[in-house]
Amino acid sequence: MNQDDGMPAGSAAGPGFPVADAATIRREVGRLARPHLPTLLTVLVLGVLSTATTLVTPVVIGALVDAVRTGTATPAGVAWTAAAMIVSTAAGSAGIGATIMLAGRCYHAVLAGLREQLVGRGISLPQSVTERAGTGDLVSRSSDDVGEIVDAAPQIVPAVTTAAFTIVVTVAGLSVLDWRYGVALLVTLPVYVWTMRWYLRTAPAVYRAERAAMSGRAQQIVESQRGFATVLGFGLAETRHRRMQDASWTVSGHTLRTRTVQNMFGSRLTGAEFLGLAAILLVGFHLIGAGLSTVGAATTAMLMFLRLFGPVYGFLLALDQMQSVFASLGRMIGVSTVPDPPPAPAGRAGPGTAVRVERVGFRYGPDGPPVLDGVDLTVATGERVAVVGPSGAGKTTLAGLVAGIHDPGSGTVARPARTVLITQETHVFAGSLRENLTLAAADATDDEVVAALGTIGATGLVGQLPEGLDTEVGARGTALTPAQAQQVALARVVLADPDLAILDEATAEAGSTHSEQLDRAADAALRGRTGLVVAHRLSQARACDRIVVMDRGRVAEIGTHDELVAAGGRYARLWESWSAGRPAPAR
Structure with missing residues (x-):
């Protein structure tokens, strides 16, 4: 916009573009993911099979422990145990790698569709609508928010894919080993649920505030750049500097708050892991004492539970990242929800x-x-x-x-x-x-x-x-x-x-x-x-x-x-x- 008309380019006369709600986000992501359902089905089947393969290691180690205790272990048995561990680990790793690759492909395909939708809608909106919402807000959504989702892919895709299949398969494996081991694992469930409920209740607002603060900072940058001649002409450099400084400190404050929430989240996860280990040990001690389980079976149960530490911790930390991604998705999809303004009354030019x-x-x-x-x-x-x-x-x-x-x-x-x-x-x-x-x-x-x-x-x-x-x-x-x-x-x-x-x-x-x-x-x-x-x-x-x-x-x-x-x-x-x-x- 030309300064000739008294309104500098990029100024915002309104509160910014809307943010899509959870239902709208699910609907849009689901619509864009629908063409990729065959690939997602392949991910599901391959993920279950690959994760099940990795259960071979704790099972054969438990069997070896029992063989050692009973004096029936042989060099050939040890060799077969080692070979089974190597082959199963290699097969499982290859399968999980392929699963992650296919899941990542779907992730980026959906993101590409969202990005095209955002850019297309942003271009098609009337200039007056964009000016009222703020061009800085639109720039932030098409750059910062897209970048947030892209940068999160290397953490979210492997963590969610691996954890989801590992949790399901491990719980099933423990229950097959002895249903009481499965029950012991469920003791940790309330702690995890409580932790997740607290996090989901606390984190989204924190991340939305952080993204909004980043948008405000981007608006200040855009206005200073586009109005550079005005800033110099009226000696506003110091004023604009203070506004940028205030906007940057606002972002820093919200960022510190998000890091505090992350640390509190991590401490709760550590407590849940301690409780799960104690429950497995107590159940194993009781079953072995009652002659209902062997040391090898208890060892297998413990190894299975230990296998959950990394995936579960990674998943819940990815959940932290997913909140930021979810906030960015809401801002990206929110641009598409902006209704077209009612058409202005049309006049008739007339012949000639x-x-x-x-x-x-x-x-x-x-x-x-x-x-x-x-x-x-x-x-x-x-x-x-x-x-x-x-x-x-x-x-x-x-x-x-x-x-x-x-x-x-x-x-x-x-x-x-x-x-x-x-x-x-x-x-x-x-x-x-x-x-x-x-x-x-x-x-x-x-x-x-x-x-x-x-x-x-x-x-x-x-x-x-x-x-x-x-x-x-x-x-x-x-x-x-x-x-x-x-x-x-x-x-x-x-x-x-x-x-x-x-x-x-x-x-x-x-x-x-x-x-x-x-x-x-x-x-x-x-x-x-x-x-x-x-x-x-x-x-x-x-x-x-x-x-x-x-x-x-x-x-x-x-x-x-x-x-x-x-x-x-x-x-x-x-x-x-x-x-x-x-x-x-x-x-």
Whole structure:
């Protein structure tokens, strides 16, 4: 957004995007996981078989203990025990590794679907909705939250996959060994349940607060970056620094709280493990004393329980990580739950009319000052109209309303379906020059691309780049000059061939050196189509069929260049000052 309209880019007028509830998260994740059900079934079968294989080790060790006690152990028996342990461990490890790999593939496939859904919804939302929620919040969700889920994969996928199968198979194995060993293991269940209930009751709010604090910090960073010129111009560096410092300390406080919760969680898990060991030992002592079990069987039961330590501890620690992931999922999916705003009342342009603006009012946010007030404007088909006026007059807002970026707060706006808007903030995407030019016309051939550049007088651009249309430009390639970037934007207009083209100071960023060249390029891009030009230089306005002079959100004057100069009003004074090369007189 241009500062011309009194609202800096990235400002948030609202509380941020919503966070999806647990039911919505389960529904969306389940929907995206449905195509991967065959793989998930393979994970289930392979996981059970692989984990069952690893039970061989405690069983053969228990049998060896009994053989030693009874004096029946032989070197061959020891060798067979060692071989069984080696083979079962190798087979189990290979199977668990394959299980983890398949589970990880499903995890990342679902995440990719969520990421595409988030980006698609974020792009499709009206700019006014994004501005009210805060662009920093959207950036945080598409970067910090996605990164949180990706970074958690190496911990969560192995821990959850291994623990789930190990717990089920081990409990079954202990019960087969002797049901009382299975009962002894259940003694720890209340402690684990209590620990998990406490954690699930405490952790989600802590993690949500931490993610929200990170979002607030990201908002401060985005606003400082996008408003850098304003920060320098008004000497706000110290103020912005303090706000960033406060936001960072807020994040640190929430992070310390999450670490405290993690430590308390770990201490409860250690207590549950101690209780389980004591229960297995007591049951084994009782059964051996009663002649109902052997030392080898008790050894097997103890080894089985010891096998649970790592997976269970890993799972419950992963549960800690999963809370953060769950909070991030809620924030990612929450963007998709934003409802589309109700459509603005549509006006009718009428025969021979491309644009009709009737009694339009607009303000940023419900409590913001009016930016436009009772604006009326009609643009005939094929006509080129310039919009001029002092800073803050509402020119960019009017262009945004006509383009459909904003909906009017009152009144109606009618425009052609095929409308494009080019602003002074021209973006060059990372990719080839060809890809940048064909964004608006994906099926355009190289000949059509070159012809579009020729239309705006920029054929030489291809020859100036080392690999022509295949040259990588943007952040990871050759940097285009501001003038070249604006030539690319104007060539996109030619390729898109819209019924209405809106140029919002689209040639202002290149400076005076290339101004005449870009003015000619803009004139060529608009030739033969309806145009609305927010003019930075009055030479652009003079070339248009009519000129609209705006002041304080209203249309102050309208007419041709000659008519307005002859009238001696606002435009005449602006023209006189601009022609003389000096600033406009104070108002």
